[in-house]
Amino acid sequence: MNFKIDEFQKSLIDWYLEEKRDLPWRKNNDPYRVWVSEVMLQQTRVDTVIPYFERFMEKYPTVADLAEADEQDLLKVWEGLGYYSRVRNLHHAVKEVHEKYGGKVPDTKEAFGSLKGVGPYTTGAVLSIAYGKPIPAVDGNVMRVMSRIFNMDDDIAKVKTRKLFEGLVEKVISHEDPSSFNQGLMELGALICTPKNPSCLLCPVRDFCMAFHEGTQNDLPVKKKVKKGKTVQYISFILEDEKGNIIVRQRPSEGLLASLWEFPNHEVLSKWKNMVTDFESMLGKELGIEVDVIEPICVIDHVFSHLTWKIHAFRARFRGDFVESEVQKVIPIEKVENYPFPVPYQKIWKAFKKLRGME
């Protein structure tokens, strides 16, 4: 097959300019705006991101606004979007841009690419879209599209393969319009060159595609399967006093769901005889209060990328002097939702409200 680069570029870019979706972050090319969208879109679907992006840009329209933001407020805006270190890293990086670059997002690979949370993909995406730089932006879409166009069976789960594709894109990227070229590859992957049942008959670069030529498009890309993680059981109490106050606590600042809030809980240990009574007495000693379980709320199965939680949630009442701290508080029931909670605890809270007839 005779692969003419300029014809390939034109076919892809013409198609993109004609068919691109009208998405909120495509309203203009403000580098900060593009940057925020790219961070939100990491491993996250477009439909999920849209409402979060709108709210985020309304609350933090500029670098200066975000630089001055409060960490807990940011987590609340990000609540439910997942991969919470993204927003912490973004905050850190934006503060650096604010202080070190006077609020102007740097336009070089070296400066922008060394910011926290900005990897090879985000570097290429932001610099090509916002500044028109011919730098590859290789994500899952691009690897799928390229592996089909060049009929390559390299395992796209490997870092080495991403680098291979970056080298390839460098050779074929348009220097006229790098933005439309990069976005065109991704848009093609999202709309036409889909993981399953690609719409090859509608594809603008079908004539350049070796996999279509060979009929191998359904076998590509090759990706090693990830093994699913183990299940860990937890027991959790929503603890109320007579006045309707609730105990909440903050998770550690590093690791899974860092700095988000939750209800008191503990992993169910195999040495326990009865998780309800064992946790009841353990919590009572730990917090210096009397704890009485009232009734079960629900059981939540929550699947993460690498493990599963099974949480047994109960209503309970507490009496005595609870000692508060920065990470462990008694708050009025109507203020619970001011705190950022991960989804499994949101579900428990919702079930609790229903049980108590609060909705």
Added chain:
DNA sequence: GAGTCGTGGAC
């Protein structure tokens, strides 16, 4: 290089 780090939608 292999784990860690979320969530909800499609099939």
Added chain:
DNA sequence: TGTCCAAGACT
């Protein structure tokens, strides 16, 4: 219910 993800980065 199970599987595979979706515009990745960090350790």
